[in-house]
Amino acid sequence: MSRDLCRLAMTVLHPGFEGTSAPDWLRRALGDGLGGVVLFARNAINAQLVGQLRAENPATVVAIDEEGGTVTRLEVLSGSSFPGNRALGVADDVDLTERVGRQIGRMLAEVGITLNYAPSADVNANPANPVIGVRSFGPDPGLVARHTVAYVNGVQRAGVAACAKHFPGHGDTVADSHLALPTVHASREVLAERDLPPFQAAIGAGVQSIMTGHLLVPALDPALPATLSHTVLTELLRGELGFDGMVVTDAIEMQAVAAMFAPGEIAVRALAAGADAICVGLCTEESLHEIRDAIVAAVREGNLPEERLAEAAARVLALSSWYAAQGPLREQARADVDPGVGLEAARAALTTTGAATLERGPLVVEVNTRHSQAVDPATPTGVTAALTRLLPDTAMLRLEPDGELPALDDRPVVLVVHDAARHAWVRDVVAKAVAARPDVIVVDTGIPGPPVGAAHIATHGISRVSAQAAAEWLTR
Numbered sequence: 001m002s003r004d005l006c007r008l009a010m011t012v013l014h015p016g017f018e019g020t021s022a023p024d025w026l027r028r029a030l031g032d033g034l035g036g037v038v039l040f041a042r043n044a045i046n047a048q049l050v051g052q053l054r055a056e057n058p059a060t061v062v063a064i065d066e067e068g069g070t071v072t073r074l075e076v077l078s079g080s081s082f083p084g085n086r087a088l089g090v091a092d093d094v095d096l097t098e099r100v101g102r103q104i105g106r107m108l109a110e111v112g113i114t115l116n117y118a119p120s121a122d123v124n125a126n127p128a129n130p131v132i133g134v135r136s137f138g139p140d141p142g143l144v145a146r147h148t149v150a151y152v153n154g155v156q157r158a159g160v161a162a163c164a165k166h167f168p169g170h171g172d173t174v175a176d177s178h179l180a181l182p183t184v185h186a187s188r189e190v191l192a193e194r195d196l197p198p199f200q201a202a203i204g205a206g207v208q209s210i211m212t213g214h215l216l217v218p219a220l221d222p223a224l225p226a227t228l229s230h231t232v233l234t235e236l237l238r239g240e241l242g243f244d245g246m247v248v249t250d251a252i253e254m255q256a257v258a259a260m261f262a263p264g265e266i267a268v269r270a271l272a273a274g275a276d277a278i279c280v281g282l283c284t285e286e287s288l289h290e291i292r293d294a295i296v297a298a299v300r301e302g303n304l305p306e307e308r309l310a311e312a313a314a315r316v317l318a319l320s321s322w323y324a325a326q327g328p329l330r331e332q333a334r335a336d337v338d339p340g341v342g343l344e345a346a347r348a349a350l351t352t353t354g355a356a357t358l359e360r361g362p363l364v365v366e367v368n369t370r371h372s373q374a375v376d377p378a379t380p381t382g383v384t385a386a387l388t389r390l391l392p393d394t395a396m397l398r399l400e401p402d403g404e405l406p407a408l409d410d411r412p413v414v415l416v417v418h419d420a421a422r423h424a425w426v427r428d429v430v431a432k433a434v435a436a437r438p439d440v441i442v443v444d445t446g447i448p449g450p451p452v453g454a455a456h457i458a459t460h461g462i463s464r465v466s467a468q469a470a471a472e473w474l475t476r
């Protein structure tokens with residue numbers, strides 16, 4: 001196997017791994033030119049771990065999903081210090097969004113992260129969307145575009161690369177691409193007016209990376225999902241939109257593409273389509289070598305031009321070089337501590353109807369709806385904890401989808417729901433609670449349904465600060 005060709009193939013691979021320290025196989029791969037590593041909450045991310053990776057390959061692109069709000073890797077146990085995109089869109093203050101982006105960038109700079117797989121530039125056009133929802137700035141293309149730019153500027157002016165996702169737009173889907181292949185049923189005209197403007201705006205702002213969505217968009221390519229489509233990645237993203245930064249795939253073990261092809265073939269097809277970096281969310285030494293060998297074989301057999309592989313590797317290295325040059329910005333950002341900005345944004349996003357003031361600890365009924373697979377299962381909603389800090393006699397009960405609402409005593413009752421607009425069973429529980437207790441308080445942490453109850457609070461996101469803002473309002 002040609003050493004140069006093998007190194008090119010390694011440069012475009014960005015695997016994740018199990019464990020809280022770099023395994024031996026990963027260290028060896030980094031020494032052999034592995035271009036990137038993606039970290040998750042399971043890795044207990046800190047500067048020491050990132051230092052282990054950089055010790056083997058200083059140029060490696062260390063990536064993370066730190067969107068803020070629902071999707072956090074660094075603050076998964078406590079809940080995010082930032083309210084998330086939907087809340088920022090509801091507040092609609094681009095300076096505030098840029099400040100939040102800068103503080104997220106500062107947090108990543110302190111750990112040594114190269115690339116943040118954020119923001120979601122998806123326009124959440126379909127309220128039934130099971131995977132984007134509050135991860136989007138909202139349903140309006142203009143609003144999403146201006147906040148995408150503000151977020152990108154915030155992160156990148158802190159010396160960390162941003163990544164607009166999920167191209168060409170995951171907002172108008174009713175399937176979760178972790179589980180199945182979603183289809184976007186929209187004309188080219190609708191895509192151009194609705195889904196593409198935030199990506200165009202991000203490109204105009206100099207975003208360093210764009211992530212592909214595992215989406216079938218028949219108006220663009222009726223046969224292949226965007227990640228594997230030359231029409232989408234090369235003709236549209238490169239040609240029409242003029243993006244020349246690093247294109248990274250969403251994780252290739254997601255069922256939207258994994259159900260179609262083996263990992264090696266997905267990697268080869270994505271590279272041929274125009275992707276530069278292949279994200280493998282959970283990898284082993286064996287699977288890494290299988291994917292590498294499939295890329296090398298494809299070049300030798302003429303199925304993947306070596307020039308395309310070299311171009312992809314060069315874009316990965318260019319992003320790494322950009323990061324290396326931003327040291328002064330990261331130093332400035334580390335000194336620019338803005339600790340209250342997340343709570344400020346969460347308060348600005350709070351939408352309230354009715355009135356209620358808690359003077360003693362309530363019974364909090366957490367009406368559990370399963371979050372998408374993009375959300376780490378350990379991420380807390382936080383409302384119970386926030387209320388308990390203010391009212392120590394607060395009690396909590398979890399209600400699963402097949403659970404029955406218990407008999408309610410004379411304590412105040414707070415129902416915490418998520419995306420009531422999407423879940424009929426949640427709306428049924430809320431209706432029963434309101435019928436039994438007209439003084440019930442409803443807190444919706446997702447895309448809210450119509451206000452009900454004596455008081456209704458929409459936080460527009462799951463985060464520690466969103467929960468704190470709601471608890472403050474209820475005890476004011």
